[in-house]
Amino acid sequence: MPRYRSTYFQHVFAGGYSAGYYAYIWSEVLDSDAFAAFKEKSLYDKATADSFRKNVLEKGGTDDPAKMYRTFRGADPDPKYLLKKED
Known part of the structure; x- marks a missing residue:
């Protein structure tokens, strides 16, 4: 028997949630993805850090x-880094 049934997620699809x-x-x-950019270098x-600040944070x-x-x-964000994320 599955732990979660589709009805458990009705709140996700109702009311704009x-x-x-x-x-x-x-x-x-x-x-x-942004954290991966830092891990790729250091x-x-x-x-x-300067590029992130200049191109994202400062521009708001x-x-x-x-x-x-x-x-x-230098590219679109890649969801693969979310799948690799360690909590």
């Missing part, structure tokens, strides 16, 4: 978020 849930999961994709790599909501992230990372 699914869009919020998607945004929450997407933020974890961005988090994992957690303390100044160039990576002044430009298209996907464009800002691509400028920092």
Whole structure:
């Protein structure tokens, strides 16, 4: 007998919650992918930190978020890093 049945997730698909849930999961994709950028060089790599600050944090909501992230990372965020994430 399965532990979870489809009815257990009705709240996700009712009342617009699914869009919020998607945004929450997407933020974890961005988090994992950005952290991977640091792990590829070094957690303390100044160039990576400066690029993240300059292209994402300092710009805030002044430009298209996907464009800002691509400028920092050089590519779209890859969900594979979320799947590799260690808690």
